[in-house]
Amino acid sequence: MIRTITETIQDETKKWLIAAGVAEGVVVLDRTIQPEFGEYTTNAAMRCAKILGRSPFEIAEALAAFLRQQGIGGLADAVAVKPGFVNFYLTIEAKVQHLSTIRGEDTDFGKNNYHAGEKWVVEYISPNPNKAMHLGHLRNALVGAGIIELLKASGATVVSDTVYNNRGIAIAKVMYGYLAHMKQAANIPTDVAYWVEHQSEWFTPEEKNLKPDLFVTECYVLGERDIQANPEIDQFVRQLVVVWEAGDTTVWKLWRYVLTLAYTGIDRTLSRLGTTWDKVWYEHEHYQKGKDYVEKGLQAGIFRQLADGAVLTNLEETYGLTDTVLLKNDGTSLYITQDIALTDLKKKTYEADKLIWVIGPEQSLAMKQLFAVCEQLGIGKRTDFTHVPYGYVGLRDEFGAFKKMASRAGTVVLIDDVLDEVKLNIKKRFTEEGKHDEATAEILGEKLALAAVKFAFLRSDREQGMTFDVEQSVDIHGDSGVYVLYAYVRTKSIWRKVGNPKEISYIAPTVLGEEADLLRTLLYFEGVVTKATADLSVHHIAQYLLELSSEFNRWYARETVLDGSDQEQYKLAIVAAVGTVLENGLSLLGIETVEEI
């Protein structure tokens, strides 16, 4: 309904512009900054003032007069103002009718067909088996999940995927660290073959009372320390990689064992977050295939070989990019080598139109190089590949300045720790107010903690760096996920009170009262989703939800919904609409709603 009105206004405006002599140009309808300016506005008159050689205001007046005469349904008035805006005022019926649209479309309300028929592959968080997941991974997970939800909501078919970097030196360090430091007695040899026969002589994560991924991290840290101190151990670890690559069955047993531990722990955190993938790529399955592509490119003269045997790109001239090595002088592959193979694999497996990588900004150059090389090899067009970076998550040092998280300095903040701390705060509050029994408090505390943390990470632009501070960053007051949920709970509570009726009927008012701003804000949700999709950032939605919650709470404080008047049903319709929009918006953020707090 609202969409029909805005589209008609746009069409009619375009028609008028063409008649006036402006052939091209897109007519954009924006939301107004204030209710006094109506619901929508256009700057079309100012944009074409130069071409038409008339003053913007004059054009605006003529355009407004024309639109008023077109008898556009739902449009009450079109008014030209100051520099040259034309403001549009919708009829009360149209705004009230919108409530029924929301109720009718229910969970589909807000969806669009911006990317209908397209197939996207989105790669996000590739957890490292040697490190428990920290806040950087969290941001990646949430940004990625948001993009996936947006694309789905705009009609695209989405395949989400990830790469498990499960081979190489890092995992070999874990294997060594485990063998050397997790044995139950000092006289047990640090030997793979011995381990295979006497596995029970080593500690398990349970025996160490550690979450499996933390156990693995511990192995890695201890292994790394030995390597730094002793070149012989470094040699031992390198040898492990070589033997692994040769397919040695005993080493593979150990490799499988530590990886299973790592991913068991990681999966526990991921399932807490609700993070899943449609497809997991295992590096060990495709990393060798990249060499074939490099060979092919070399023969085609796309790449060049250095005197020492290493293979180099030719990107400087065509793409203006710094060249990079594709194959080491010893013939082994690099990160980019396997990524070439994987990109082709993804395109072919899923017949993808567009591919997205959600990866930190430090990979920016590497991504550009990958895209260019893939284009040279005919794997796909560079423009179909998108790197979506996100800002760093840092901590605050003792002077309040930004400090990067570093595993070595022990300043990494883990996802589980943050969630647990926020949950503890929430549960403490429950206890203070004597609200829920332990079981309910646990479930609700977890949901609210997730909502608070996710919202805190998603409410600002994804490229904005963030300095993390549990106290400040994960607010459960003010601009927070809990605030939005609280507004939502209120809508549900009122609705419960009247017995969750299936149907409500009311007569639309002839004059709007306190609810005017709320009705106006409800108009904009669809536009916000469209914008978020175009920007591939859900923060627009988070901001909108705060605005809507705030409007609702203000209205709620001034108005009694269940007052037994003839307005009651109408007010219930508003409550229902707000609830639906909040729920749909939160769902795009990956936040589950709750019925009570």
Add this chain to the structure above:
RNA sequence: GCGCCUAUGGUGAAAUGGAUAUCACAACUGACUUCGGAUCAGUCGUUCUGGGUUCGAGUCCUGGUAGGCGCACCA
């Protein structure tokens, strides 16, 4: 050295080139404890800097300052 990114109240943030820059936190002052007060109302206080483009700039271009990141055989 070259390249990329960032700079908004005391703090954390918002603002497709649009109208008087919007919120929250903190501080201070208030509100029938209600259809759920984890709420509502109020006070206080902002676009790093020089130039340019534009009818109009926090936003675009350019010089500078400050910070972050990257630049070939690591991942």
